[in-house]
Amino acid sequence: MQPLRKADPSTLAGYRLLGRLGAGGMGVVFLARSAGGTLAALKLIRAEHAADPGFRERFRREARAAERITGRWVVRVLGADPEAREPWLATEYVPGPSLAEAVGLHGALPEPTVRALGARLASALTDMHEAGLVHRDVKPGNVLLALDGPRLIDFGIARSAGATALTATDAMIGTPGFLAPEQARVTGAGEVGPASDVFSLGCVLAYALTGERPFGAGAVAAVVYRTVHEQPDLDGVPDTLLPLVTACLAKD
Structure with a gap:
């Protein structure tokens, strides 16, 4: 995990952001903690990509798809907002390597x-x-x-x-x-x-x-x-x- 950067928010949608788990061209994945103390991996999409209607629709579909999967061996969705200026999706945090x-x-x-x-x-x-x-x-x-x-x-x-x-x-x-x-x-x-x-x-x-x-x-x-x-x-x-x-x- 990497520390937050100056431009990163400290909180988002009730989650406190603790550090960066990864980043790519589409956005950043943060380690976050909910108000109840649950750790989450929170994916935040960059605004420039969210402005693309096709990309936003794909992210909207991702959120819907992830919410439909409830098996033990897949990560659970904790929250999402595909309509936000910078869309985000939070899933349970799984400590461990790939x-x-x-x-x-x-x-x-x-x-x-x-x-x-x-x-x-x-x-x-x-x-x-x-x-x-x-x-x-x-x-x-x-x-x-x-x-x-x-x-x-x-x-x-x-x-x-x-x-x-x-x-x-x-x-x-x-x-x-x-x-x-x-x-x-x-x-x-x-x-x-x-x-x-x-x-x-x-x-x-x-x-x-x-x-x-x-x-x-x-x-x-x-x-x-x-x-x-x-x-x-x-x-x-x-x-x-x-x-x-x-x-x-x-x-x-």
Whole structure:
């Protein structure tokens, strides 16, 4: 966590801001405390992006999507105001590294750990899919490792199954290396559904078990090509989990 900057507010919508958890082009995520003492991760969108009607609609959709998901293994929404001058969304704060950070620092995880991780992520995705939503960006950076189990976060590009995406027709939604082939193909955008999240889950499990991305690293175009046209590299995946991971990564 980084300290607040001079230009940062000290309070927002009844939350006291304690520090910065992260920042990007779209806004800042603060560690905040509610009046009742609950810690929260509060995402504040920059005013210039909020002025874009398309962006505001996407943020409005994110807030609605996140509020519909109530499973144990997803972060709970504590409050939101998509109509504010600078829209914000507060979720429960999960102390712990992301799966990407854990593997980056310590390497591949033991098989029993990945079994537990996979079961809980599958449960989180089941809750999402039963709510009629598709996450579309299941990746190690969106999995937080808390003491009592993982949490799936970031529903910024989640949408209702079958809904029309509020993105440019040539935009690729998801993270190369962890997205499904239909997400990588411009013409396949309408095919994105729950199965796409299952494919991404397979990529995450392979990464957790081996420390390597199943479709390799390098230039985005090369990774996307391998995702669409080649088989994953599952060397290092234990035989006991290989059939499951292989099934997740079936292109059809």
